[in-house]
Amino acid sequence: xxxxxxIVSPSARIDASVTIGAFSIVHDEVEIGAGSKIGAYCEIGYxxxxxxxxxxxxxxxxxxRSHSVFYAGSTFGNRLVTGHRVTVRENTEAGxxxxxxxxxxIQGTCRIGNFVRMHSNVFIGQHATIEDFVWIFPHVVLxxxxxxxxxxxxxxxxxxxxxxxxxxVILPGVEVGEGALVGAHSSVRHDVEPNVVVAGxxxxxxxRTEEIKLKDGSGRPAYPWRxxxxxxxxxxxxxxxxxxxxxx
Amino acid sequence: xxxxxxIVSPSARIDASVTIGAFSIVHDEVEIGAGSKIGAYCEIGYxxxxxxxxxxxxxxxxxxRSHSVFYAGSTFGNRLVTGHRVTVRENTEAGxxxxxxxxxxIQGTCRIGNFVRMHSNVFIGQHATIEDFVWIFPHVVLxxxxxxxxxxxxxxxxxxxxxxxxxxVILPGVEVGEGALVGAHSSVRHDVEPNVVVAGxxxxxxxRTEEIKLKDGSGRPAYPWRxxxxxxxxxxxxxxxxxxxxxx
Amino acid sequence: xxxxxxIVSPSARIDASVTIGAFSIVHDEVEIGAGSKIGAYCEIGYxxxxxxxxxxxxxxxxxxRSHSVFYAGSTFGNRLVTGHRVTVRENTEAGxxxxxxxxxxIQGTCRIGNFVRMHSNVFIGQHATIEDFVWIFPHVVLxxxxxxxxxxxxxxxxxxxxxxxxxxVILPGVEVGEGALVGAHSSVRHDVEPNVVVAGxxxxxxxRTEEIKLKDGSGRPAYPWRxxxxxxxxxxxxxxxxxxxxxx
Numbered sequence: 105x106x107x108x109x110x111i112v113s114p115s116a117r118i119d120a121s122v123t124i125g126a127f128s129i130v131h132d133e134v135e136i137g138a139g140s141k142i143g144a145y146c147e148i149g150y151x152x153x154x155x156x157x158x159x160x161x162x163x164x165x166x167x168x169r170s171h172s173v174f175y176a177g178s179t180f181g182n183r184l185v186t187g188h189r190v191t192v193r194e195n196t197e198a199g200x201x202x203x204x205x206x207x208x209x210i211q212g213t214c215r216i217g218n219f220v221r222m223h224s225n226v227f228i229g230q231h232a233t234i235e236d237f238v239w240i241f242p243h244v245v246l247x248x249x250x251x252x253x254x255x256x257x258x259x260x261x262x263x264x265x266x267x268x269x270x271x272x273v274i275l276p277g278v279e280v281g282e283g284a285l286v287g288a289h290s291s292v293r294h295d296v297e298p299n300v301v302v303a304g305x306x307x308x309x310x311x312r313t314e315e316i317k318l319k320d321g322s323g324r325p326a327y328p329w330r331x332x333x334x335x336x337x338x339x340x341x342x343x344x345x346x347x348x349x350x351x352x
Numbered sequence: 353x354x355x356x357x358x359i360v361s362p363s364a365r366i367d368a369s370v371t372i373g374a375f376s377i378v379h380d381e382v383e384i385g386a387g388s389k390i391g392a393y394c395e396i397g398y399x400x401x402x403x404x405x406x407x408x409x410x411x412x413x414x415x416x417r418s419h420s421v422f423y424a425g426s427t428f429g430n431r432l433v434t435g436h437r438v439t440v441r442e443n444t445e446a447g448x449x450x451x452x453x454x455x456x457x458i459q460g461t462c463r464i465g466n467f468v469r470m471h472s473n474v475f476i477g478q479h480a481t482i483e484d485f486v487w488i489f490p491h492v493v494l495x496x497x498x499x500x501x502x503x504x505x506x507x508x509x510x511x512x513x514x515x516x517x518x519x520x521v522i523l524p525g526v527e528v529g530e531g532a533l534v535g536a537h538s539s540v541r542h543d544v545e546p547n548v549v550v551a552g553x554x555x556x557x558x559x560r561t562e563e564i565k566l567k568d569g570s571g572r573p574a575y576p577w578r579x580x581x582x583x584x585x586x587x588x589x590x591x592x593x594x595x596x597x598x599x600x
Numbered sequence: 601x602x603x604x605x606x607i608v609s610p611s612a613r614i615d616a617s618v619t620i621g622a623f624s625i626v627h628d629e630v631e632i633g634a635g636s637k638i639g640a641y642c643e644i645g646y647x648x649x650x651x652x653x654x655x656x657x658x659x660x661x662x663x664x665r666s667h668s669v670f671y672a673g674s675t676f677g678n679r680l681v682t683g684h685r686v687t688v689r690e691n692t693e694a695g696x697x698x699x700x701x702x703x704x705x706i707q708g709t710c711r712i713g714n715f716v717r718m719h720s721n722v723f724i725g726q727h728a729t730i731e732d733f734v735w736i737f738p739h740v741v742l743x744x745x746x747x748x749x750x751x752x753x754x755x756x757x758x759x760x761x762x763x764x765x766x767x768x769v770i771l772p773g774v775e776v777g778e779g780a781l782v783g784a785h786s787s788v789r790h791d792v793e794p795n796v797v798v799a800g801x802x803x804x805x806x807x808r809t810e811e812i813k814l815k816d817g818s819g820r821p822a823y824p825w826r827x828x829x830x831x832x833x834x835x836x837x838x839x840x841x842x843x844x845x846x847x848x
Contacts (some may be wrong), residue, residue, distance in 0.1 A: 126375075127641075128376060143395075145393055145395075145419070145623075145667070147666050170398075170418055171421070171437070171685075173755070174669070188421050190435060191684055191703075206439050206457055207457065207703060209703065209720050221501075225473070227721065227738045227739060239500060239501050242475045243521075244456075247766050248437075249639045251812055251825075252735065252765055253763065253829045254719050254733050254822060254828065254829055255828075256814065258815070267500055269500055270493045270495050270521055271767055273769070273785045275784060288495060288521050288523060288539060304553065304787055305553045306800070316499055318502065319499065319504050324447050326499035329500075332502065333503065335817075370758075374625060379638075392643055418669060419641070419667055419669070437686075437687075454705055455703060462644065469749075472705050472723055473703075473705065473721070487748065487749050490741055490743075491739065491741075491769075515748055517742045517743075518743050519741050519767070533747075536743060536769050536771060537768050538770045538821050552603065552801065553801045566749075566752065575747070577747075577748075577750065580751070581750055581751065583751070
């Protein structure tokens with residue numbers, strides 16, 4: 105399952121069922137779980153300045169697509185899926201079922217929950233906290249320095265079920281409350297209450313999320329999105345979400 | 353013409369005049385026309401989830417630069433040119449002379465005309481329609497989900513001769529009319545009339561395009577740009593454009 | 601020090617102490633100084649259309665990370681450091697200690713001073729002038745065409761000690777004065793005075809930089825940043841900066 109052109113350290117701990125693509129490199133301190141697949145031209149376990157003494161741990165069933173770079177010193181739960189040319193630096197701790205889109209760049213030293221989905225070209229600055237079921241859309245940037253450059257780091261916090269739409273930037277230290285929606289091309293400078301929509305540059309509150317209706321002719325509310333969007337989530341989560349809203 | 357380190361499927365249909373760079377991979381269901389050139393570290397015909405049963409067809413005279421990934425299931429006319437690290441997913445149908453800049457990411461299921469030019473790091477969401485002679489500048493995002501995440505997809509439409517300047521985002525379902533200009537760093541939420549300039553976040557109408565003068569000291573109008581910008585277009589198009597405006 | 605899978609032209613002038621990573625390509629007209637390190641999957645000295653007749657010169661002590669592409673026809677001083685998947689085109693002249701972040705794309709024909717630091721995914725349009733000690737943060741775009749597309753090119757100028765925060769765009773021909781700060785997600789359409797803060801879309805003046813206080817509880821001013829931020833700068837610069845402000 106290891107392509108003959110791949111360069112894999114004999115000290116890497118790779119399950120026998122793992123596939124390693126052509127021209128990929130796996131360094132010493134790497135652990136990859138059963139059924140995982142690494143695409144072509146990937147460099148896995150790159151010994152960066154801050155994590156070279158600790159392993160990179162990737163759970164079972166991962167699918168890391170081509171040209172991606174993972175540094176040593178981070179940990180990922182099962183079923184990690186990435187696009188192409190993803191970069192993840194040191195000291196990231198991520199839960200299960202993380203999706204990282206093409207070109208996304210996770211700078212490390214952050215905490216990521218379960219079932220988080222990042223689309224293409226997302227930038228996650230250091231010290232971010234991203235809770236379960238968060239969505240981050242293309243070209244979003246999470247910052248961390250309130251007066252750059254400085255040694256003061258204030259990570260962004262995205263609570264459960266938050267969605268940040270395309271090309272928005274979240275300023276240092278901002279907390280976006282559970283279920284909130286950040287509209288596209290917004291600049292979020294202040295904390296956001298749960299279950300509200302903010303948009304604009306600078307972002308202002310627009311309405312409560314429940315006021316947005318699905319544009320499918322049904323008249324149903326578009327948020328909380330777990331009322332209607334279930335693709336790729338486990339049956340137990342979906343059935344819990346269905347019962348949560350059937351009861352309302 | 354195939355570098356000895358390249359891995360090319362014997363079932364790929366590649367003209368004898370095609371050049372394949374070092375360390376590149378060409379999968380089974382790929383057809384590449386005469387005179388085309390594939391750079392190093394490219395993966396061509398990647399079997400993705402939505403197009404693996406259909407071929408990738410690349411016309412004659414293509415120049416695909418290094419580290420690019422093209423999925424199976426799309427079709428490109430002659431003279432495709434790309435920068436480095438381009439990604440194109442399934443179900444894209446593109447005309448002739450398409451240019452795709454470095455890092456640009458075409459998500460697939462879109463229709464692209466002839467002589468379309470995308471600069472660096474453009475993101476084209478699914479279901480976009482991009483007509484002939486459109487220009488898209490660096491870091492532009494075309495979205496498609498009016499209330500993300502959802503199953504409702506509303507692609508963006510850019511009519512002929514539209515120019516979208518750097519770091520603008522076009523919101524789902526928006527149609528930008530023929531010859532319009534979207535200023536840099538704009539967020540376009542509503543349809544745009546032909547031949548007007550919109551700018552800002554949210555974008556508002558600024559003026560008609562003909563009111564913008566070329567900053568070359570000539571006093572000539574800067575739009576329609578085909579009055580003065582001819583680099584890389586075929587002589588027959590340029591002579592038609594010249595006669596179109598000489599007659600005014 | 602050259603990995604056996606690397607493809608290095610015998611006419612490249614590479615110091616014996618240089619390390620070349622796996623699967624990398626070094627073309628003919630390349631000069632790399634002592635102690636430099638090239639990562640995996642890099643293409644160095646790519647013969648592009650505008651610089652193929654001139655060499656690529658990289659000074660001593662460079663660290664170019666994986667998947668990067670440098671065209672022929674540019675010159676870099678000592679101690680260049682890059683992230684992954686950097687692109688640099690022709691006719692760039694850069695000083696010493698340049699840092700270029702992951703995914704950044706320098707379009708060439710620009711002048712870059714000493715100790716310039718670009719973070720991830722920065723886009724530098726042609727004809728930019730970037731002076732010493734400038735900081736450019738993630739997803740910033742420097743443009744150059746006042747009415748795209750056209751043949752009129754007006755590069756951006758960033759004077760010494762400027763900081764441009766994340767996801768800002770600087771419009772063509774704009775000059776940002778020494779020590780100024782451009783806030784995140786700004787669109788800068790007019791020249792910026794030295795030592796002021798501008799922010800917004802369109803950007804407006806907010807205050808003088810000296811009015812911003814460090815959020816570290818000290819009450820000290822956050823700008824000029826060289827008063828407190830010294831990581832990675834040479835001892836002689838730092839001791840000069842310390843004496844400069846001790847004297848105030």
